[in-house]
Each structure stands twice: as structure tokens, then as C-alpha cells.
Amino acid sequence: MPKAPASTKLRPVTVAEAAAEEVRRKIMSGEYPEGFQLKQDALAADMGVSRIPIREALVQLEGEGLVRIVPHKGAVVSELSISEIAELFELRGLLEPRLLRMSVPRLTQADFAELDSIIAEYRRELEAQHLARWGELNTRLHDLLLSKAEQPRTMAIVDSLLQQTDRYTRLQLSLSAESIKQAEDEHQEMVRLCKAGDVRGASALLKRHIDHACEELKAFILSRRRLSA
Template structure:
């Protein structure tokens, strides 16, 4: 691809860089749901061959962002209530379990990092810079769960967070109230963990995830009713 590589990413493949670029286009809304992804045009835009582009599309299909339809090509995945319900249900089950193990082991350095993320998150929410909402949300959850010492479960949760990134940003963009509530719940999560109130933190995390799911389901249903 023509864009310069960021420091520390010299070994990233062309396919991985193409996946990053496409992921950004989808997450930002530049490529809307249902949009056809023409491989020739994208390969030309990125200055690469079709082989790494196909690899990138397969990667994004695994993340739930793209659907590859036999004999038709690739399209941006549409919002699905069933998918949202399943992904957030799994997060609601696994993340509180990890938090119960991780929270008592969080260090002063962890809490300093969480405070930094909260400050950045607040700034980006208030500035309506939606491109970083998913990234900061994932970083916050990652640090909160990082001391659980459950690498396989963490790997599953990391995938779930990546697959729900688009949904998380959509949920936050629905209203100022959604942003305010997410900000307050994240701050309270960190406060509860810092004060050793682990059970309360795990319960809040479950409610936090369920609230995001409910917001999204209502939005999709309302949009479908408006179109009918």
C-alpha cells in the first residue's frame, strides 16, 4: 500500500495493512452496510494486487464486518439484531467473570493507565470524534480484565470486543444520553475496582454491556419500522 508504515509495524503484511484500511472505512461509515466491495477498485485504490486484498476480506469476514457471497463477491455486513444479541450476551457472560478475577490484582500502574484512558475517552466523546470511541472502549475493557490470568477466555473476549466495535460506536452515536451514560458507567467501574468493590463492579459491567445491547436493538427495530 502507498501509505507509510507506522513505527513498530514494519513486519505487517500488505494484507494486514489492507484489512486495517478497509476496517477504518467500514467503522467510520465511509462504506455503509450492504455496500458492495469491488476488489478491482479497492486493489487499485490501495496500490496492491487482488491476492492480499482477498486475504484482507477473509480476515474482515472473520471479524463480522464483511460477508463474502459465493459467485457474487464481498459486501459490508448489515446490522443484525441476532448477531448483536449473541455477541453482547457472550460479553455479558465472560467479561464479569474475568473482572472478578482481574480487579483484585490491578496495580497502581493499571489504574494510572485507566485514568488516562478515561480522560481521553471523555475528551473524544465530548468532541464527537467517533473514530476513536471503539478503540478507547476496547482499551479500557482490556486493562480492566488484563490481570485475570485467563488467556484463552481473554482471547475470546478480545475477539468479541473487536466484533462489537462497530456496534459500540453506533450505540454511542445514538444520543448524548448514551454518551453520558457510557462515560459515567466507565468512571464508576474504575472507581469500584479501585475501592475493592469487586462484586459491584462485575454487576455494573454486566448492566453496562446489556444496556448497549438494548440501545442497539431498539435503534435497529425503529429504523426497520421507519423503512416499512
């Protein structure tokens, strides 16, 4: 007798999450261009909801880097700078692989256990669509991979770069299911290569990982600007 298919439990979507998804869709499509003011009253009337879930949605989108909350003006669609993205990710692509090559030989079993734990938590948050945590977990994973390089000044620069690219990282991951899957696969493969002691392979993959995020973001911004032109 064939087994009944396993049931799939869907997480209930709140009004705020549904509102965030709709505003996110319009930002991604270019319907809401960069600098566009997102008025809570107008959004609430358009979606037929109160201002409370709209306010929650805008805070969520601010955490994703799509929206900025400006004093005395409210929420506006973030302006994304291609030149800033290029500079920040290029610096990361230069410094992080260098630190990884120095760190890998000193990573311990305890470090790898923590890395596995971060990847497992990252997967859970991706499945739950908790975008606000993606950047945090991404930073934790990169930090730990590089932590044994014993280069405190370079590490301080990289930490600053990770903070500055956090909004871009979350945006890049939210672009498509393929982006999410590729990032997850690359993280897992990077940790596997490090465990195997393949320093060159891990460093090369880290460079490709950073370069891919940069190119995907630049392509998205150019596409959105063409749509809103």
C-alpha cells in the same frame, strides 16, 4: 462587577464532516435503509459539493459501522443483525464480569493510572466527536480492566468479541448524547469500584453496561426497520 462568561471555542466543521453528519442522519432516520447504495455522484450533487468530501465522509461512516465499502459496488448502508448483536453481547455479558472478578484484586496503581488516562482521553474524543476512536478506547479500557485475570484462553475469546462488537459499540455511542454520557459515567464508576475493591459491585455494573448497549442497539434497529418498511 460580574465576570464575563467564558468563551466556548467551537471546532470548525469540515465539508466532509458536514456530509458525514447528513448521511448519518438519513441512515439513523431510516431514509437510507439497510443495503441502500450510497452513490458518490448522487450524494455530491444532492449536497452541492465535490466527490472528495463525500468519499471522506463515507470512509468515516464505515469506521462507525454505519456503511460498508463493497468491492465493485461502492458504499452501502450496513445491514445490522439483531441475532448477531444478541449473541455477541450475551457472550460478553457472561465472560467479562467473570474475568473482572478475577482481575480486580491484581490491578496495580500503575493500571489505575492508565485507566484514568484512558477515561480522560475518551472524554476528549467524545467532546471532539471523533467517533472512530470511541470503539478503540472502549476496547482498551475493557482490556485493561480484565488484563490481570490470568485466563489467557478466555481473554482471547473476549478480545475477539470486543473486535466483533466494535462497530456496534460505536453505533450505540453515536445514537444520542444520553448514550455517550451514560457510557462515560459507567466507565468512571466501574474504575472507582475497582479501586475501592468492590469486586461484586464492579462486576454487576459491567454486566448492566453490556446489557444496556445490547438493548439500546436492538431497539434502534427495530425502530429503523419500522420507519423504512
